[in-house]
Amino acid sequence: MTFLRSKLIGLLIPLCAVLGALLIGAIMLGTIGANPIKGYGTMISAAFGNMEGLSNTAVKSIPLLLVGVGICIAFRASVINIGGEGQMVMGALLSTIAALSLPDLPSVLIIPLVLIVGLVGGALWGAIPGALKAYFNVSEILSTIMLNIVAVQIMNFMLRGPLIDPGEIERGTRIPQTARLPGTTDLPILMEGLRMHAGFIIALLAAVGAYVLLWRTSLGFRLRSVGFSREATRYAGIPVRRSIITALAFSGAMAGLAGAILVFGSESHRMVTDGSSTGFTGSAGFNGIVVALFAGLHPLWSIPSALLFGGMLVGANALQRALQVPSALIIALNGLIVVFVVGSEYFSHRSQREREIEPIETEKSTATTTGAMTKTGG
Amino acid sequence: MDDLFTSTILIVTVASGIRLATPFLLASLGEALGQRSGVLNLGVDGVMLLGAFGAYYTVLKTGNLFYGIWVGVFIGALVGIFYAFITVNLRAQQGVSGIGIYLFGLGMSDLLFQKLVGTPRPILPFPTLEIPILSNLAVIGEMFFQHSLIVYIAFLLVPVATFVINRTTYGMNVRAIGENPEAADSLGVSVAAVRYSTLIIGNSLAGLAGAALAIELGIFQQNLTNAMGFIAIALVYFGAWRPLGVMAGSLVFGLIASIVLQCKTLGLIPRSASDLAAMAPAIITILALVFVANRFRQPEALTKPYIRG
């Protein structure tokens, strides 16, 4: 009973925090002359109100979920991966090259192939900072941020040079985009007339896979224990260096897969750049971190977290179209929600801790010990 | 290639590198101080943007550059107080709350800009302040002593910061809290108070960096900083949390960027390779860190909220 109550409080408090932030958002909406109720209503109905909205939300949430899952793995190994943007770009780039170079194969073969290449691309881009940290003690915060910059320039170079659509050169316009990728690589649409494609299923599978990895395999156990205490892990004979590289490689792989799915599920079915990374990723490499942290670094909880975040992004675009409210307001609101929710954990922890004093005194069963373990592991 | 090595171009390259390095230096010094006391702030870019808009708007309305600078600093301080409350009192996870601040700053500065200003109008940048006598020296004069006030302030802060961190009681407390807050607490140092102070000072510097950027460019635009704040955070690691190291990092980054720029201007870099050239600062920063013996480790208590037992 107490366990349930503490779980309820655990949900209620962040909810209050979100509502508090939304209230401030309403004030901001009101100040610029938009009706807050109409504004929020537009957002919710656009994101979740009909099949089309749900489909758009699902599509938007794919890179968020994948990057978020990757972050769950990395952060649990105590490695801070801020390189999601660069890893997405490299995964997308390599998978695009694969799609352009592979011979004509049926979809059922070529799609897994190009996606795996995307995985590998991202994994490589994550492994480099991993190795730099493991062998040279270079902070991964520095190397991942720097490699983001490098990745963008490589992408620009490739899309304006070797990979550019030959048609562009003919026409002399030189738009930095690839040729239309082979139709066999288009991710299959799941529902007629909507945008949702198989990438969503893949993302869900990845989340499940990450859960299995972290809690049901020995590799996952090693990664988590490195995150818990590096010294204790080393003492136990577990190779710490390899684990750091592995964690960042997995994290990068997820982001790389996200990048690849972005390309093959895109409207244009080609890779195109405006010179920046966020122009391609939509800042997913970054928002994915928020998604993961909201989900308590749990891959399965990342699914609703990503859907909510995706819904918010879809809602923001709809709000701009309907009420001419700049999407900047929603970005600021996102920031407020993040800060409020994360700040509110203080209150839920406090109340949870107070409640746990009772079970330890009155119940001496395994229930308490498992309760304590999930708390430290969670 | 001869073009590059004329003295005019060399002078210009160094001067430009110093100018490019300044906002990085300011923001990075602030972040280094906060991290030294054990708090990570990933929201530096957001604070810079808020400071930049505040300064721009103030100068637009009052015409006074100094008011603009003060407003930028003040906004930074306000965010610092807010962030300190969240991380010290509420003990929130530092990584993600920092990103929340970033998103808030990014969106808020853009929103306010769109609603309060609309079509951008320019403001006048800082006049160049020539240091008497020194600025007339042959080559060095133009390189180092013909900059705007902010540049001088930024670089003067480095020895000041070094002194404060290493030779004052306050600095000692900061370092102690960053390594072992429990021990410091038991000796009577208020962890909360010191962290509040470092975050306020640190974020004020970030606000100042943003203000300097806006005034230097003479305009504001959405996402003016273009992720500069994150590079500044990375440079803290490069500089091993020491003001001198941070300065070195900012200069490496700024000078490389400046060299690339000069080469492009003189047509030394073929257009097809200009993207590859643009990654030079990032790669060189990483390589520099790899090869310079990295004997420093991060403050032990970094990112761990302190709970009084």
Add this chain to the structure above:
Amino acid sequence: MRKIDSRMVLIVVLALAVPFMTAAAANAAGKTLKIAIVAPSASNDLAFTQSIVDGINAVKKERNIEVAVTDGTFVVEDAAAAIRDYAKQGYDLVLAHGSQYGGSLKEIAPDFPKTAFAWGTAADTFGLANVSSYEAASNEGGYVMGVMAAMLSKKGSIGIVGPIEVGDAKLYVDGFIAGAKAQNSKIRTNVNYIGSFSDVALAAEAARAHMSAGSDVLTGTAQMVVGAIGAARSKKAAWFGTQANQTELAPEIVVASQVYKWEVILRQIVDDLDKGVMGGKKYAITLANDGLVIEFNSAYKLPAEVKQAGLDAIKGIKSGSIKVGQ
């Protein structure tokens, strides 16, 4: 009987003709044309996006249209979603105002045969019946201002700041250089494509680098160019602007701006749409059709012979005697 017949014929003919007449005047009579614009930067960027928003607003005053704008969509997927969304909502015309949107438009347009799409700046309609393209012959105005710049430069060196060497930017820069070299074959033209549409600080430094390398006349294009103008202002270099009138940004140094008057072709597109032409046409604003106008800054003391050279160049291009190459 015959008299009744001919009168009845007249009535029938008139009755049949009326719908056609009202259709032609539909726009003026009350059928509102719903137009949507999707653009990559802010509506008040004093450059690319501002030019199309100003254009549609000008047309709004003259025609019965309803306008929706989605700006700031630099993420191509988001823009694609917006384009598709507008089409689904039943907008009559959707303007994809960004070269990078082309790939997406090619896939979306076939799904909505009843919606007209226009893609700019571009000259390709993908062979689709409901897609038009529009572009600016920015090389023309570039040429004119290049001629003036070459005359104005006392140091014989001109600096150009561009975003990425693509589309409209490339066209303008190439035209500018052509004009400058035509005026003075020995003039130095330094070009720096900074690699981004949004890095204002880098644009400012690029301008400074140009000036240090000896350029006293500068120009540039795209939305990050405000940084370059600011830098030019502090060192008192002359500035030639494009896409919008940039005098406001630096009244002391802006010589002239090539202003895009998109309304010239927007009117054509709207009228064609009324007639039932959904696409397949390529529109362009040029000096000749007054879609491109060189607006001089009256506050700048421009020597008379320089201005005359510019006006002569305009006349030459309009008449076809000067050919500005691709």
